[in-house]
Amino acid sequence: MARYIRLYWMMWIQGIQAQIEYKSSFIIGNVATILGQVTGIALVWVLFQKIGHLNGWSLPEIMLIYGIAALPYGFFELFFNGVWSLNRYIRMGDFDRLLVRPGSSLFFILADQPMLHGLGNIATGTVIILLASRQLDIRWDMCNLLILGFMVAWGTLIYISINTITACTSFWFVASGTNFLYLGQRFRDFTVYPLDIYASPLRILLTWVIPFAFTSFFPSTYFLDRDDYRVFVYLIPVIAVLFFGIASFVWRIGVNRYESTGS
Amino acid sequence: MKRLKKYLILTEQSLQVAMTYRVRFFTTMVTGLIQVLALYYIWKVVYAGQKSLGGYTLSEMVTYIFISYAVRNLYTFNTERKISENIRDGSVIIDLIRPLNYQLARFFESLGSVIFEGILVGIIVIAVGFGIFHIKGPASFMYGTLFAISLTFSVLINFSLSYAVGLLSFSTTSIFGFINAKRFISNFLSGGLIPLTFFPPWLHKIAFMLPFHAMVSSPISIYLGQIEAYQIANVLLEQLFWVIILWLAGYFMWAWASRKITIHGG
Amino acid sequence: MSSSPPPIISVRNLTKEYKIARRTEGFIGAVKYLFSRKYDTVRAVDRVSFDIYPGELVGYIGKNGAGKSTTIKMLTGVLVPTQGEVKVNGIVPYRDRTKNGQNIGVVFGQRTQMKWDIPVIESFRLMKEIYQIPPDIYKQNMEIFCDVLDIGSLLAKPVRKLSLGQRMKCDLAIAFLHNPKIIYLDEPTIGLDILVKENIRSFIKTMNAERNTTVILTTHDLNDIDSICQRAIIIDSGKIVYDGSIDAIKARFGTHKVLHIEVKDNLRQGDEVVQLPAGVTVQEFGEHRIKLHLNKEAASLAEVIQTLIEQYNIVDISIEDVSIESIVKQIYQEGWHE
Numbered sequence: 099m100a101r102y103i104r105l106y107w108m109m110w111i112q113g114i115q116a117q118i119e120y121k122s123s124f125i126i127g128n129v130a131t132i133l134g135q136v137t138g139i140a141l142v143w144v145l146f147q148k149i150g151h152l153n154g155w156s157l158p159e160i161m162l163i164y165g166i167a168a169l170p171y172g173f174f175e176l177f178f179n180g181v182w183s184l185n186r187y188i189r190m191g192d193f194d195r196l197l198v199r200p201g202s203s204l205f206f207i208l209a210d211q212p213m214l215h216g217l218g219n220i221a222t223g224t225v226i227i228l229l230a231s232r233q234l235d236i237r238w239d240m241c242n243l244l245i246l247g248f249m250v251a252w253g254t255l256i257y258i259s260i261n262t263i264t265a266c267t268s269f270w271f272v273a274s275g276t277n278f279l280y281l282g283q284r285f286r287d288f289t290v291y292p293l294d295i296y297a298s299p300l301r302i303l304l305t306w307v308i309p310f311a312f313t314s315f316f317p318s319t320y321f322l323d324r325d326d327y328r329v330f331v332y333l334i335p336v337i338a339v340l341f342f343g344i345a346s347f348v349w350r351i352g353v354n355r356y357e358s359t360g361s
Numbered sequence: 362m363k364r365l366k367k368y369l370i371l372t373e374q375s376l377q378v379a380m381t382y383r384v385r386f387f388t389t390m391v392t393g394l395i396q397v398l399a400l401y402y403i404w405k406v407v408y409a410g411q412k413s414l415g416g417y418t419l420s421e422m423v424t425y426i427f428i429s430y431a432v433r434n435l436y437t438f439n440t441e442r443k444i445s446e447n448i449r450d451g452s453v454i455i456d457l458i459r460p461l462n463y464q465l466a467r468f469f470e471s472l473g474s475v476i477f478e479g480i481l482v483g484i485i486v487i488a489v490g491f492g493i494f495h496i497k498g499p500a501s502f503m504y505g506t507l508f509a510i511s512l513t514f515s516v517l518i519n520f521s522l523s524y525a526v527g528l529l530s531f532s533t534t535s536i537f538g539f540i541n542a543k544r545f546i547s548n549f550l551s552g553g554l555i556p557l558t559f560f561p562p563w564l565h566k567i568a569f570m571l572p573f574h575a576m577v578s579s580p581i582s583i584y585l586g587q588i589e590a591y592q593i594a595n596v597l598l599e600q601l602f603w604v605i606i607l608w609l610a611g612y613f614m615w616a617w618a619s620r621k622i623t624i625h626g627g
Numbered sequence: 628m629s630s631s632p633p634p635i636i637s638v639r640n641l642t643k644e645y646k647i648a649r650r651t652e653g654f655i656g657a658v659k660y661l662f663s664r665k666y667d668t669v670r671a672v673d674r675v676s677f678d679i680y681p682g683e684l685v686g687y688i689g690k691n692g693a694g695k696s697t698t699i700k701m702l703t704g705v706l707v708p709t710q711g712e713v714k715v716n717g718i719v720p721y722r723d724r725t726k727n728g729q730n731i732g733v734v735f736g737q738r739t740q741m742k743w744d745i746p747v748i749e750s751f752r753l754m755k756e757i758y759q760i761p762p763d764i765y766k767q768n769m770e771i772f773c774d775v776l777d778i779g780s781l782l783a784k785p786v787r788k789l790s791l792g793q794r795m796k797c798d799l800a801i802a803f804l805h806n807p808k809i810i811y812l813d814e815p816t817i818g819l820d821i822l823v824k825e826n827i828r829s830f831i832k833t834m835n836a837e838r839n840t841t842v843i844l845t846t847h848d849l850n851d852i853d854s855i856c857q858r859a860i861i862i863d864s865g866k867i868v869y870d871g872s873i874d875a876i877k878a879r880f881g882t883h884k885v886l887h888i889e890v891k892d893n894l895r896q897g898d899e900v901v902q903l904p905a906g907v908t909v910q911e912f913g914e915h916r917i918k919l920h921l922n923k924e925a926a927s928l929a930e931v932i933q934t935l936i937e938q939y940n941i942v943d944i945s946i947e948d949v950s951i952e953s954i955v956k957q958i959y960q961e962g963w964h965e
């Protein structure tokens with residue numbers, strides 16, 4: 099374990115160095131992420147110029163959900179973004195390089211390409227949360243901060259799991275240049291809004307199949323004192339661990355498949 | 362004519378390549394349907410108890426969502442990614458030794474995915490719109506025709522912008538930030554996600570000073586018949602203006618970039 | 628190299644400098660690097676001048692990093708020179724890439740011109756349109772190439788299913804497809820087996836003989852040069868160290884021989900051969916083997932062998948001409964002194 103942490107740290111530093119190499123891209127990358135968050139929330143703001151509430155949710159409440167959604171996403175990008183390279187690695191035959199290393203190949207791929215622009219997501223998310231909390235009267239005392247910290251950590255694990263599973267499709271559809279990761283990510287777009295605005299099939303999907311709701315909406319309900327969703331808040335760690343288990347399993351099947359077809 | 366032929370084969374071949382990515386076609390389509398569906402639900406909730414918002418009734422808004430998706434999707438964001446990948450891995454070298462105009466070649470190459478992923482997915486999504494969500498057709502046959510012309514300009518503007526952004530790879534070695542920034546700004550200011558009439562006046566003004574609205578908002582407003590017949594010429598001319606400006610911008614950027622090339626590897 | 632036609636490629640004081648940002652190690656270094664940077668300039672090609680005449684077969688040789696690819700990239704118009712002039716068929720390549728492109732064919736050994744996912748034949752069709760090749764020439768060339776390079780059976784396969792050698796043969800055929808006046812080949816035989824190499828060499832020679840195509844070739848396999856080229860340009864650290872005929876090199880070193888001697892006793896360091904005449908150098912010594920390099924003009928072969936027989940219990944002796952490879956090695960190390 100200690101070895102993995104040390105190794106991870108080294109790989110992370112190297113990955114970061116590779117990015118700092120390109121100074122302007124570091125800056126513009128973060129500017130772009132911030133821009134993405136800002137335009138996203140601006141759309142909601144524009145909409146609220148015309149309406150008073152969205153299915154009973156006020157603008158600050160939606161901002162809180164939006165801000166919390168940005169955190170695990172940002173941490174995922176900053177630390178575990180490597181699964182995005184899986185498709186390219188397999189296509190170019192570079193995946194062998196990871197397989198011959200001593201240790202878990204999933205670990206190596208996750209640590210492979212940290213994206214510094216995750217920082218932009220974390221920063222904007224924090225600012226949006228703070229703006230929302232001012233109007234909602236949420237106090238960020240030690241207790242709340244700790245709880246948020248845990249939720250973000252579990253949320254990051256959920257991101258790792260979902261993205262690993264969708265990335266694994268590359269083991270099956272190599273030549274087609276397809277990336278199911280994009281498809282999975284599109285479902286993330288839903289979860290920056292309250293879950294109950296969607297029809298029930300979509301709600302079930304976002305809760306039990308692609309459980310992004312556990313990374314943003316359910317955590318937010320805790321801070322908004324919506325007791326009707328409390329059960330789902332307790333389920334956050336369960337879902338995270340369960341899906342990580344599924345992800346590891348799918349990964350193993352994928353790798354075995356890769357080895358047996360390897361050219 | 363002969364000159365055109367050597368560019369048309371680029372379209373044909375990129376179409377062939379696109380067609381080998383059948384699974385990607387499928388995911389693009391599903392992604393598109395999901396996005397449209399999400400917007401549909403959101404707007405339905407937004408309209409709860411309201412007859413009209415920003416000058417749109419709910420059923421007009423549903424039409425807007427579907428058509429705007431088809432228009433946005435017509436031009437995928439592949440051009441800039443391809444250009445920047447070619448520059449990064451050095452395979453641009455192959456394009457440099459060929460007797461082709463780089464800008465034109467990239468344009469015709471990009472048409473392949475416009476045809477396969479843009480038009481085909483667009484048709485499917487719109488068919489779903491007509492079949493299940495009862496969206497409206499164009500205001501009249503003439504409006505439909507003018508809509509098609511406007512779409513052509515939209516593709517040209519889209520390409521020119523993507524091309525210019527892609528060429529930035531010559532000075533920043535990693536370009537994804539620029540690509541994303543462009544995507545976010547254009548999603549926001551083109552009217553792709555929310556009609557520009559919802560914007561407060563100052564933002565509305567800004568949006569109309571920039572080229573993005575000419576990519577999505579202009580063709581849709583023609584489709585929906587929101588523009589009086591006599592004003593359509595103005596809208597089309599404005600689009601044409603942006604086509605020319607942005608094409609020239611790309612032309613000069615290439616003149617500048619192609620002298621700065623260093624090829625990596627080899 | 629007759630003097631009547633004007634050179635098809637003419638290069639004067641051609642120079643290319645690359646700017647490389649200087650880095651320090653570690654995380655702190657990386658952060659520092661974020662805020663300030665210093666640049667080193669590398670002179671990859673340094674005031675190179677030469678003329679190449681129509682129909683010449685020129686080998687462009689040098690160690691790794693000598694500046695070969697950089698030169699080729701400037702000749703093809705890919706890179707803009709830092710200084711100096713290039714003219715290819717009367718055109719400054721980087722100023723008029725489109726026009727220059729029509730006159731040249733290029734193979735970059737590490738890259739393919741073909742699209743990865745679609746069949747090989749499609750790439751040929753693409754070239755037909757891009758270079759506006761008349762149908763009869765296209766047909767004729769395809770027949771010749773399929774015959775000589777034996778690529779007919781590959782045409783229907785997608786490129787990613789080709790082996791390296793098969794891909795290279797296709798890329799070579801593509802480069803020659805529009806009957807270009809000049810062909811640049813940057814390491815066309817890299818990583819190929821001897822049969823494919825032979826095939827490619829004879830193809831290039833045939834094309835040159837039949838169409839008077841000018842060929843410029845870089846390679847690390849000096850057998851390529853030996854069998855294809857009449858002229859060699861040797862470059863080292865961006866500078867030309869030799870430019871002349873291969874025959875001149877051979878003539879110069881033709882009197883040189885290499886002796887391989889196998890002896891019965893196990894030789895150790897310190898047991899060096901004594902009393903060798905001038906003009907003989909020891910290249911290897913150890914185990915049961917001695918390798919000597921000798922210039923026949925300075926030392927008599929018989930005398931050397933005599934000396935050896937007196938000292939060692941000899942099992943076997945073989946005498947060879949010096950390979951062009953070791954000649955070039957010597958020129959790299961010592962330069963070409965007249």
Ligand SMILES: Nc1ncnc2c1ncn2[C@@H]1O[C@H](COP(=O)(O)OP(=O)(O)OP(=O)(O)O)[C@@H](O)[C@H]1O
Pocket residue numbers: 623624625626627645646647669670671689690691692693694695696697698
């Ligand atoms: N894009 C680049 N940026 C910076 N330096 C470069 C670049 N390309 C080449 N160089 C440097 O220029 C010099 C010449 O490189 P070049 O590729 O021309 O060598 P080469 O003779 O082709 O070598 P090889 O036989 O290894 O292919 C080398 O020192 C190399 O490090």
Ligand SMILES: [Mg+2]
Pocket residue numbers: 627695696697813
């Ligand atoms: Mg080289």
